[in-house]
Amino acid sequence: LRQAQTGILTAAHWGAFEAIVKDGKMVDVKAISDDPYPNELITMAPYQVHAENRIKYPMVRKGWLEGGPANSQPELRGRDEWVRVSWDKALTLVSDQIARLQKEHGPQSIYAGSYGWKSVGMLHNSRTLLQRMMNLSGGFLGYAGDYSTGAAQVIMSHVVGSMEVYEQQTAWPNVIENSQLVILWGCNPMITLKNSWNVPDHVGQTGFEALKKKGTRIISIDPVHNDSAKFVNAQWIAPRPYTDTAMLIGIAHTLLTEKLHNPDFLKTYTVGFDKFEAYLMGQDDGIVKDANWAAEVSGVDADVLRQLARDMAKNRTMIMGGWGIQRQHHGEQQHWMLVTVAAMLGQIGLPGGGFGFSYHYSSGGSPTAKGGILAGISAGNSPKNTPTPIPVARIAECLMNPGKTINFNGAQVTYPDVKMVYVAGGNTFHQHQDTNALVKAFQKPETIVVNEPYWTATAKHADIVFPTTTSYERNDLEMGGDYSQLYVFPMHQCVPPQFESRSDFDIFAGLSEKLGVQDAFTEGKDETQWLKSMYDDMKTQARAARVALPPFDMFWESNNYVRFPVPEENKQWVRFADYRENPLLNPLGTPSGKIEIYSDAIEKMGYEDCKGIPTWMPPHEWYKGPEAAKYPLSLNTAHPINRLHSQLDNTPLRKKYAVADREAILIHPIDAKTRGISNGDLVRAFNDRGQILVGAVVTEDVRQGVIRISEGAWFDPADPATPGSLCKNGNVNCLTFDIGSSSLAQGNCGQMAQVEIEKYQGPALTNTAHAVPAGA
Ligand code: MGD
Ligand code: MGD
Ligand code: 6MO
Numbered sequence: 001l002r003q004a005q006t007g008i009l010t011a012a013h014w015g016a017f018e019a020i021v022k023d024g025k026m027v028d029v030k031a032i033s034d035d036p037y038p039n040e041l042i043t044m045a046p047y048q049v050h051a052e053n054r055i056k057y058p059m060v061r062k063g064w065l066e067g068g069p070a071n072s073q074p075e076l077r078g079r080d081e082w083v084r085v086s087w088d089k090a091l092t093l094v095s096d097q098i099a100r101l102q103k104e105h106g107p108q109s110i111y112a113g114s115y116g117w118k119s120v121g122m123l124h125n126s127r128t129l130l131q132r133m134m135n136l137s138g139g140f141l142g143y144a145g146d147y148s149t150g151a152a153q154v155i156m157s158h159v160v161g162s163m164e165v166y167e168q169q170t171a172w173p174n175v176i177e178n179s180q181l182v183i184l185w186g187c188n189p190m191i192t193l194k195n196s197w198n199v200p201d202h203v204g205q206t207g208f209e210a211l212k213k214k215g216t217r218i219i220s221i222d223p224v225h226n227d228s229a230k231f232v233n234a235q236w237i238a239p240r241p242y243t244d245t246a247m248l249i250g251i252a253h254t255l256l257t258e259k260l261h262n263p264d265f266l267k268t269y270t271v272g273f274d275k276f277e278a279y280l281m282g283q284d285d286g287i288v289k290d291a292n293w294a295a296e297v298s299g300v301d302a303d304v305l306r307q308l309a310r311d312m313a314k315n316r317t318m319i320m321g322g323w324g325i326q327r328q329h330h331g332e333q334q335h336w337m338l339v340t341v342a343a344m345l346g347q348i349g350l351p352g353g354g355f356g357f358s359y360h361y362s363s364g365g366s367p368t369a370k371g372g373i374l375a376g377i378s379a380g381n382s383p384k385n386t387p388t389p390i391p392v393a394r395i396a397e398c399l400m401n402p403g404k405t406i407n408f409n410g411a412q413v414t415y416p417d418v419k420m421v422y423v424a425g426g427n428t429f430h431q432h433q434d435t436n437a438l439v440k441a442f443q444k445p446e447t448i449v450v451n452e453p454y455w456t457a458t459a460k461h462a463d464i465v466f467p468t469t470t471s472y473e474r475n476d477l478e479m480g481g482d483y484s485q486l487y488v489f490p491m492h493q494c495v496p497p498q499f500e501s502r503s504d505f506d507i508f509a510g511l512s513e514k515l516g517v518q519d520a521f522t523e524g525k526d527e528t529q530w531l532k533s534m535y536d537d538m539k540t541q542a543r544a545a546r547v548a549l550p551p552f553d554m555f556w557e558s559n560n561y562v563r564f565p566v567p568e569e570n571k572q573w574v575r576f577a578d579y580r581e582n583p584l585l586n587p588l589g590t591p592s593g594k595i596e597i598y599s600d601a602i603e604k605m606g607y608e609d610c611k612g613i614p615t616w617m618p619p620h621e622w623y624k625g626p627e628a629a630k631y632p633l634s635l636n637t638a639h640p641i642n643r644l645h646s647q648l649d650n651t652p653l654r655k656k657y658a659v660a661d662r663e664a665i666l667i668h669p670i671d672a673k674t675r676g677i678s679n680g681d682l683v684r685a686f687n688d689r690g691q692i693l694v695g696a697v698v699t700e701d702v703r704q705g706v707i708r709i710s711e712g713a714w715f716d717p718a719d720p721a722t723p724g725s726l727c728k729n730g731n732v733n734c735l736t737f738d739i740g741s742s743s744l745a746q747g748n749c750g751q752m753a754q755v756e757i758e759k760y761q762g763p764a765l766t767n768t769a770h771a772v773p774a775g776a
Contacts, residue, residue: 001555001563002560002562002563003558003559003560005030005033006020006030007019007021007029008494008559009032009491009560009561010045010471010489010490010491010494011199012041012042012120012199013119013120013644014042014194014195014644015039015041015042015200016480016487017030017031018030019045021494021495024496025049025495026045026495027046034563036206037193037205038202039194039202040653044653049495050498051454051650051651052772053454053455053770053771053772054454054455054498055465055467056501057084057085058085058464058465058466058467058500059084059085059090059464059467060082060085060090060463061081061082061462061464062076062082063080064080064447064463064464072446072463077439077463078461078717081773081774082774084775084776087510091507091511091514092514094447094449094464094511095511095514095515097446097447098134098137098138099515102139105417106385107134107138107139107141107385107386107387108141108387108416108417109416110140110418110421110422111140111399111445112140112141112421113141113142113392114126115146115426115428115431116431117426117645117647119425119470119471120197120471120476122375122477122534123377123476123477123505123527123531123534124471124474124504125377126424126425126451126468127426128376128377128378129377129504129505130422130425131380132378132380133508133511133517134422135383136380136512136515136517137517139385139387140422142386143391144389144391144408145391145392147393147431147748147750148165148361149323149747150327150391150741150745151327151745152323152326152335152357153165153166154409154747155332155335156339157589158601158602159590159595159596159597160590161593162588164357165323167357167358167575168365168368168575169358169359170356171366171367171573171574172203172204172207172210172365172367173367174571174572174574175211175352175365176207176210176214178351178353179211179316179352179353180217180352181216181217181316182218182317182318183219183312183318183319183320184220184221184322185221185244185320185322186244186321186323187222187228187320187322187359187360188222188228188229188360189205189320189359190228191641192322192639193205193361193362194641195644196361196362196482197482198362198480198481198482199478199480199481200362200481201363201366201480201484201486201487202363203363203365203481203486204363204366207359207365208228208231211232212232217315218232218233218235219237219311220234220236221244222236223240223636223702223706224638224708225238226638227641237304237308238300239300240298240623240705241634241636241706242328242329242622243298243622244337245333245337246297246616247305248337248338248341249280249289249293249337250291250305251312252276252309252340252341252344253288253290253294254290254291254305254306255313255341255345256277256280256344258306258309258310260314261313261346262344262345265343269343269348269579269580269594269595270595270596270597271592272596272597272599273343275612276340276613279613291303291305291306313345316350316353317347317353318353319338319354319356320355320360321335321338321357322360323357323360323361324751325751326747327747327749327750327751329619329739329741330609330610331745332610332741332742333610333615335357340614343597348576349578349581350574350580351572351574354575358483362483363481363482364482367566367573369486369564369566370570371564372537372538372540372541372549372564373479373541374537375537377530387416388411389413391408391413391746391747392748393738393740393746393748394406395428395441396432396738397415399418399442399444400440401415402416402417406746407607407743407744410602410604410744418444418445420445420447421447422449423449423452424451424468426458427645427646427647429456429458429731430456430458430712430714430715430731431645433750434738435731435733436689436690436723436724436734447463448464449462449465449466450464451465451466451504451507453469453501454650455773456646456714457714457716466502467499467500467502468501468507469501469503473493473497473501473503474493474497474503474527475492475493475527475528476490477489477491478491480561485564486563486566487562487564488561488564489561490555490560503527509521531556535552547565549562597613598612599612607743607744609743610742610744619749621752621753622634622752623705627754628754630754632754632756633671633707633755634705634707634752634754634755635709635736635752636706636707636709637711637732637733637736638708638751639712640657640710640712642657643712646713646714647712649712649713650714650770657710659680659695659697662728662767663709663712663713663729664697665683665685665694665695665696665707665708665757666701666708667698668700668704668705669698669699669700671704671707672696672698675757677696677698677757677758677759678696678698679697680695680696682696683759684726684758684762685707685709685735685756686755686756687754689724689734689735689736689737689753690727690734691725691726691727692731692732693760694730707757710732711750713729714729714731714770715727715729716768718765726765728766728767733750735753736749736752736753737749737752
C-alpha cells in the first residue's frame with residue numbers, strides 16, 4: 001500500500017494524482033510519487049471540473065421539444081435553440097422513445113454502440129452502463145472493431161491468430177538488454193504513452209529513456225520528425241505518407257535476394273512464403289518489387305532501403321509498429337508486411353527481437369505484476385434478437401443507407417434503419433471522418449441523445465443532452481497499468497456534482513426505473529456497495545496470489561493505493577517465445593497454427609482490396625493519384641501531444657499548441673514559401689470535402705509535400721446553416737474521407753487525405769468551438 005500525502009487521491013487517463021480542494025473547488029493537483037513520468041495533462045483537472053462550457057442542466061433542442069421525434073426539424077441540429085427541462089421530464093422523454101422504438105421497430109432501430117474514450121473508472125463506465133440499460137430494455141445495435149486499430153486487429157487475427165495490437169509485449173528489461181536495433185515504424189511513443197485506456201503506469205517512457213542511455217541504435221520511419229525520434233536521437237527516415245507497404249516489400253526483396261532472410265524460420269513457423277516470393281519477384285505481374293521499385297513509390301532512397309534491410313538482418317532487431325499507418329485505405333497491408341519482414345528476419349520469439357505493436361500504447365512491455373484484477377460493471381447479456389453489429393467506422397454510411405449490405409471480414413452486414421442514436425462517453429463529431437457528411441448523416445435519425453459533461457460538437461448536434469459529472473465528482477476504482485496491472489487506485493470524489501449534473505450510473509438507473517428494469521440495473525446496490533464488491537473480488541484474487549490487502553472500508557478511508565509486486569521472471573518475458581520453443585504444443589490461433597504470410601481464409605473471401613498475401617495497392621488518395629493535381633499536399637492527422645483526442649481542448653493547455661487561437665498546421669518551409677505563408681499566419685486548409693482554419697508552424701520537421709494537423713480540435717462551423725463552411729477551430733476530420741480500409745476490416749482512414757492550403761485572407765473570425773449554444 002502506498003499513501004497519498006497531501007490531497008485527495010484520484011486518477012485519469014493521464015495519470016493518478018492527488019487533488020487539492022479548497023472551499024469546494026479543485027485548485028491544484030500533485031502527481032503520485034510512484035509516477036516515473038508525470039504527465040502535464042493532470043494539471044488540467046481543475047479546469048475540467050470548472051470549465052465554462054459545462055452542460056449545467058438537462059436540455060432539449062427546441063425543434064424536437066415542440067415537434068416531437070416525427071416533426072423535429074432535424075436540419076436544425078447544431079444550430080437550434082436549447083430549452084432547459086427538469087430531470088424527470090428529460091428522463092421521461094428519452095425512456096418513452098426507447099420503449100416505443102423497441103416495441104415498434106426492435107433493437108436494430110437504436111444505435112447505442114457509443115464508441116469513445118470516456119473517463120477511467122470501473123463502475124462509472126458510461127458506455128458499458130448505456131449498454132447495460134439497453135440490454136435490459138430489449139437490446140440495441142452495437143459496433144465491431146474500433147477507431148484505433150480497425151484494420152490491424154482484423155488482419156492480425158488472420159496472420160498471427162490474435163488481435164496482437166492489445167497483447168502484452170516482450171518485457172522492457174529484456175528489450176533493453178537484448179535489442180541492438182529498434183525501429184520505430186510510424187510510432188511516436190513518448191507522446192502516445194502519456195495517456196492510457198486505464199490509468200497509465202508510464203513505464204514505457206522509462207524503457208525508451210534506458211535505450212537512449214545505453215546508446216541502442218534507433219531508427220524512426222515517419223513523414224514527421226516526431227518527438228520520440230528527437231528524444232532518443234533516432235536516425236530519421238521520412239517516406240511519402242501511405243507508402244509503407246511498398247517500402248517493406250522493397251526491404252523484403254533485398255532480404256531475399258541478398259540471402260539475409262531465415263529460410264528455416266519461414267519453413268517451421270510460417271505458411272505461404274512461396275506465394276509471397278512469387279509476388280516479390282513479379283512472377284504474375286512482371287514487376288520485380290525491389291528496393292528501386294519501392295524507392296520510386298515511397299520517395300526513400302533505394303540505398304537507404306537496402307541498408308535498412310542489411311542492418312535489420314545483422315542486428316537483434318525489434319520493430320515497434322505504431323497504428324497511424326493502419327488508419328489508412330488498405331491499412332491492413334502495413335502490419336501484415338511488418339510481420340512478414342519480421343518473419344523473414346527470423347527473430348520472432350527471441351529476446352529483444354521480432355515485432356511489437358503496442359510499445360507505444362498504454363505501456364505495452366511494462367512487466368506484468370502479480371496480484372488481483374478489478375472487474376468492472378458489465379453490460380450484461382444481450383437478448384436473443386440482438387442485431388449484428390456494424391463496423392464502428394461505418395456509422396455515417398449506415399445512417400444514410402438503411403438496407404445497404406457491405407462486406408466485412410468474410411461476412412455480410414446489412415445496415416438497419418436507425419431511428420435513435422445514443423452517445424455516452426464518446427465524441428462522434430471528433431472521432432469520425434468527413435465531418436460535413438456526418439452533419440448530414442446526423443440529420444437522419446428521429447432522436448439523438450448524448451450524455452456529456454461539456455458542450456462538444458456532438459452534444460450541440462443532439463436533441464436531448466444529459467449533463468454528466470466528470471470523474472472527479474464521483475467515487476470509483478481503476479487499475480493502473482493496462483498491461484502490467486501494477487496498481488489499484490481509489491478514485492475519491494473530490495468535489496460535489498457541478499450544477500445539476502449526474503453520473504452516468506444515476507442517469508441510466510433513472511432511465512431503467514422508467515423502463516421498469518431498475519432492480520436488474522442496480523442489482524440493489526448503490527455506489528459504495530458496487531465499489532466494495534469489486535474490491536472484494538479483487539482482494540480474493542490477490543489473496544490467492546499471496547498478496548494480502550486490507551478490508552475495503554479501511555482501504556477506502558486511508559487514501560492509499562495498491563502497488564502489486566512484479567515477479568522476476570515476468571521481467572524477462574518474451575512474446576512468441578512459447579510458440580518458437582514448441583510450435584506444435586503452442587500453436588497460434590490461425591487456421592494453420594502458424595504465422596500466415598499467405599491466408600487461405602482471406603484468399604477465399606475473394607476481395608479485390610485485400611488479397612491472400614500482403615500486397616501493395618495504391619490508396620484512395622495519395623500524391624500520385626488524380627486528386628493530387630488539385631490537392632498536392634498529403635495530410636497527416638496524428639494524435640495530439642497535449643490532449644487526449646478532443647478531451648482537454650477546452651482547457652488552458654491549448655495555449656501550448658494553438659497558433660493564432662486555432663489548431664496548428666506543420667508546413668515544410670518550401671511548401672510555405674511557394675504559397676506565401678509565414679510562421680503564425682492563419683491558413684485555410686481545404687479539399688472537396690471541407691475547409692478548416694489553422695495556424696501555421698513552418699518547420700523542417702515534416703517532409704516536403706506533407707502537412708500535419710493533429711486530430712481532436714472541436715468542430716466549429718463558421719455558418720452552421722451552410723454545409724461545408726469553414727471550421728474556425730481546425731477540426732481535421734473536415735478534410736478526411738469516409739470509406740472503409742477494405743472489405744476485410746472496414747477500418748477508418750483517418751490518417752490520410754490530399755489537401756491544398758493557402759494563406760487566409762478572409763474576414764476575422766472568432767473561435768466559438770468552446771462556447772455554449774443559444775438557450776444553454
Ligand atoms: P474523446 O475526445 O476522448 O474521443 O474518439 P473519442 O473517444 O470519441 O471523446 C470522449 C468524450 O467523452 C469527450 O467528449 C468527453 O467529454 C466525454 N466524457 C469523458 N468522460 C465522460 C463520462 O464520464 N461520461 C460521459 N457521458 N462522457 C464523458 C477517439 C478516436 O478518434 C480514436 S480512439 C482514434 S484512435 C481515432 N484517431 C483519429 C486519427 O488518428 N485521425 C483522425 N482523422 N481521426 C481520428 N479519430 C479517432
Ligand atoms: P498516431 O499519432 O496516430 O498514433 O497511437 P498511434 O496510432 O500510433 O501515429 C503515430 C505516428 O505515425 C505519428 O508520428 C505519425 O506521423 C505517423 N504516421 C502517420 N502516417 C504515417 C505514414 O503513412 N507512414 C509512416 N511511416 N508514419 C506515419 C494512437 C494511440 O495513442 C491511440 S489509438 C489512442 S486512442 C491514444 N490517443 C492519444 C492522444 O490522443 N494523445 C496522446 N498524447 N496520447 C495518446 N495515446 C494513444
Ligand atoms: Mo484510439
